[in-house]
Ligand code: FES
C-alpha cells in the first residue's frame with residue numbers, strides 16, 4: 565500500500581493537515597477525513613455531477629480530483645456556501661421552486677450553479693440548461709431546477725439594476 569504523506573488543505577476557509585495516499589481523491593478526503601458529507605458520491609466516475617465542489621471558485625468534480633491536486637487551492641463545499649441568512653440564495657430557491665426532491669443531487673447542482681452565476685450573472689434559460697448539463701437528477705425533471713437558478717439570477721439582476 566502506498567505510503568501516506570501529510571498535506572495541507574484549505575477547505576471552506578479553514579486549514580487542515582491530513583495524511584493522504586497519492587491516489588486518494590478529494591471526494592473521499594472531504595467525506596471521510598473531514599466529515600463534509602454534503603458532497604455526494606453518485607457515480608464515482610465523473611458522469612453525475614453529485615460531487616461538484618469549487619477549487620478557487622471553479623467547479624470541479626471531487627471524484628475525479630486527487631486530494632494532492634487541491635493543495636495550494638481554496639476548496640469550497642456546499643457546507644461553505646454561505647448566504648446572508650441560514651441558506652444561500654440558491655438553496656432557498658431550490659426549496660421554494662421544488663428544485664430538490666430526494667435532495668441527493670442538490671449539492672452538486674447548487675455548487676455548479678453558484679460557479680456558473682458568478683461567471684454569467686444574467687443567463688438565459690438555455691445557458692442555464694447548458695451549465696447544468698453535467699448534473700443528473702432522477703427526481704425533478706430539471707424544469708424546476710432551471711426555474712430555481714433563473715429566479716436567483718433574476719433577483720440579483722433586480723437588486724443590482
Ligand atoms: S460522483 Fe463525481 S461525477 Fe458522479
Ligand code: FES
Pocket residue numbers: 663664665666667668669670700701702703704
Ligand atoms: S432531487 Fe432526487 S436525484 Fe435530484
